[in-house]
Amino acid sequence: MTKPDSALAPLQPLLYEETIRRALAEDLGLAGDLTTDAIVAPDTIAGATIVARAPGRIAGIEIAGAAFRALDPAAEMEVKVVDGGDAGHGQVLATVRGSARALLSAERTALNFLAHLSGIATATRDIVAAVAGYPCRIVCTRKTTPGLRALEKYAVRAGGGANHRFGLDDAVLIKDNHRLMAGGVEEAVRRVRLHAGHMVKIEVEADTLNELEQALSLGVDAVLLDNMPLEMLEQGVRMVKGKAITEASGGITPENAPAVAATGVNLISIGWITHSAPALDVSLALL
DSSP states (O other): OOOOOTTOOOOOGGGTHHHHHHHHHHHHTTTOOHHHHHHSOTTOEEEEEEEESSOEEOOOHHHHHHHHHHHOTTOEEEESSOTTOEEOTTOEEEEEEEEHHHHHHHHHHHHHHHHHHHHHHHHHHHHHHHTTTSSOEEEOOSOOOTTOHHHHHHHHHHTTOBOOOSSTTSOEEEOHHHHHHHTSHHHHHHHHHHHSOTTOOEEEEESSHHHHHHHHHTTOSEEEEESOOHHHHHHHHHHHTTSSEEEEESSOOTTTHHHHHTTTOSEEEOSHHHHTOOOOOEEEEEO
16 A cells, blocks of 8 residues: 555545535435434444445545544544555455444445545546656646535645645636636736735736737746647747746646646646546445
């Protein structure tokens, strides 16, 4: 098993406890777990293992535990593979013990979070590995599941990636529609500088080298080189010459990521690692 990144800070429970409660409420509805409540006596205690049915990078194991504790505050979980660690096929990720009703009723909610977040972490890990050796970082985007952004961006960090802006309020990114509404990139940047505070970074999307040249002349902090062919991307990085952070985006896969990284860009941003990464197959079995 690969050792987890010791720099991975745990996700604060405040960021996911309400999300877990909503997910459980959605599943339990007004009548509760009709199947489990009919079959299992209220005072039955049971143990279970959470197992990876496929190899991958783990993220969300503590969130899974919180789902069980939401129904049984006395439930105890022993984690075998922490977030940021790699698990093999059939490896036990954690053991949990508590109310049998709670384990069975929270099972799907716990596994849904764990599978989804571990899938994101695994996809991120693989594309980070694909660009190993190049001085660039893999970052996610705002293409996240509504209500799950903090969790999904955490999973990206567990996979060895980094986070782009969390929302519209923590950085400026002037895109093509903004340029259109302002009448050009120069006017858009001027308006932003009048509106935003001095601590706010400004990034401009450039689809062509002419747009890139104009953005650089305005002294912006970063440039997003969007959907540029490799030759144009390489030329764009040379034009920047360290005057701004360079970010490449659009159609990045594990197969073409090394070639994109070889152009010298600082960042490669990828939307699909949060919105389309396949879930990791995980299961729970009572002991």
